[in-house]
Amino acid sequence: MPVELARAKDQTPAQIVLHVHLGKVATPKARDLDRVRQNIDVFDSELDPDETERIGALEGGDSGPTPRRMLRRLTFCSERIREVTMSERTVLPVMIVTGATSGIGRAAAGMLAGHGWYVVASGLEDELGEAVTAELRAAGSGEFIPSNLTLAGAPERLIATVVERHGRLDGLVNDAGIYRLGDTVETSIEEWDAVVGLNLRAAFLMCRAAIPHMVATGGGVIVNVASEAGISAFPHQVAYNVSKAGMLMLTRSIAVDHAAQKVRAVSVCPGTTMTPMVAEAIRSAPNPQELERRFASVRPANRLGTMEEIATAIVFAASPSVQYMTGNEIVIDGGFTAS
């Protein structure tokens, strides 16, 4: 779990307390408890007298510290410590998720927050920041930073802001993407540049800026959201197909070049998935039911994917429990590329 990642790095006792509080360490080791015990006076000094009394009542007397009672007390204290002395941001592993204002990225950001990551969600739509932040905090913790990743210097600025605020960067999900129709002859240079510029170039720039920070703190993970269209050439979408195929090679290249520095990279390749983007395409088609049926019927599963299914794969790919997984793709497409 991400917690293991965090614990592998230097942690103060207060940080361990926060993990306990957040339920991330189910059974803290005796060694951890000892370190916390040595600091309990510091924690108590952060409490006002009323709270100290309530803790006393909770503990039901003064018969000496047991691990269970200590935990109850620390759980209570950690709420205060979080507000007073430090932010949980410095504790949890930090993950940036681009494309997090909509669809797959938004679902993945929430799910990652629920799995112990401090998620920095990013997206174009500034006005959605409050709603996205509320979702992250309901699931775990995180914040929103808007960014148009196709603007010069924007990917580098996003990474720098996160590292400046949190002092670390442990994960990156490159999800931001756009889709345009057109074969090789029809596709304009502007359309090509827009699709490749966001889907591939911005993802490359994010990785380029992120990797040195990951290396500096012992490693990290990059999840690139590619597509079944990076594996099979879908008709009339050359720029999109190429951008996603490029992403697969970006993933493999990072895996090969940076494995020794403990940076992993994994591609997640969704098949057509019911996101706001796809729902809108279906709604605006001359025959919506026919288009939805066609999207589904090309695959053995005969249905579209759900955002939760893809988000689950992203969380899995990012998990420190699968350190051995790098350079490959997880394909979730209802059997399309297998058929």
Ligand SMILES: NC(=O)c1ccc[n+]([C@@H]2O[C@H](COP(=O)([O-])OP(=O)(O)OC[C@H]3O[C@@H](n4cnc5c(N)ncnc54)[C@H](O)[C@@H]3O)[C@@H](O)[C@H]2O)c1
């Ligand atoms: N939905 C599918 O069927 C499907 C299938 C395969 C792959 N994918 C890939 O999954 C990813 C998410 O798809 P979705 O359907 O959830 O998309 P979506 O349209 O719902 O969301 C796209 C996200 O990208 C962000 N974005 C767009 N332009 C940006 C820019 N210039 N700078 C920064 N952010 C920008 C938006 O703010 C938004 O958060 C994309 O990379 C897409 O190619 C989607």
